[in-house]
Amino acid sequence: MTAPILPLVEYEDASPQVREVYDDIMETRGSDWINNFWKVLAHDPATLKRTWQDVKQVMAPGALDPLTKELIYIAVSATNGCEYCTYSHTAGARAKGMTDAQLMEVMAVVGMANETNRLANGLRPPVDAQFLPEHPET
Incomplete structure (x- = not known):
C-alpha cells in the first residue's frame, strides 16, 4: 500500500467548505463514507469542489x-x-x-x-x- 503525499482530511477535521462537498458526495452516492481520493483533494477546497462537480456531471445518467x-x-x-x-x-x-x-x-x-x-x-x-x-x- 502506498502512503499519501498529504494526510487525509477526515470529515471531523474538515472545514465547512469541505464538509459541504463531502455531504454532497455522500448524498449523491447514497453512501455514509468519503473515499480517500476526495480526502486528499480536500487540502484545496476549490479543487475538491470543482473536481467533484465535474465528476458528478460527467458520470450522471x-x-x-x-x-x-x-x-x-x-x-x-x-x-x-x-x-x-x-x-x-x-x-x-x-x-x-x-x-x-x-x-x-x-x-x-x-x-x-x-x-x-x-x-x-x-x-x-x-x-x-x-x-x-x-x-x-x-
Missing part, C-alpha cells in the same frame, strides 16, 4: 448508461496506470452489475487498443477517407 461510463473509466485508468482509479471504478462497475467476464473483455479491448494504437502511431498510415466525417458545405 446521459446518452451512456452508468455501467458503460464505469467501464470506460476502468479502461482509461488501466491505460494511464492509475491503480487507485482502476480499483475505485472496478468497484463502481461491480456495484452497477459488471461481471468478471465483462471486466476481462474490457481488459482485452484495452490491451488490443493500446497495441494497435502504438503500431499506428509508429507506422503513421494515412487516415482512410471512409473514416473521416462528412461535412456538408455551409
Whole structure:
C-alpha cells in the first residue's frame, strides 16, 4: 500500500467548505463514507469542489448508461496506470452489475487498443477517407 503525499482530511477535521462537498458526495452516492481520493483533494477546497462537480456531471445518467461510463473509466485508468482509479471504478462497475467476464473483455479491448494504437502511431498510415466525417458545405 502506498502512503499519501498529504494526510487525509477526515470529515471531523474538515472545514465547512469541505464538509459541504463531502455531504454532497455522500448524498449523491447514497453512501455514509468519503473515499480517500476526495480526502486528499480536500487540502484545496476549490479543487475538491470543482473536481467533484465535474465528476458528478460527467458520470450522471446521459446518452451512456452508468455501467458503460464505469467501464470506460476502468479502461482509461488501466491505460494511464492509475491503480487507485482502476480499483475505485472496478468497484463502481461491480456495484452497477459488471461481471468478471465483462471486466476481462474490457481488459482485452484495452490491451488490443493500446497495441494497435502504438503500431499506428509508429507506422503513421494515412487516415482512410471512409473514416473521416462528412461535412456538408455551409
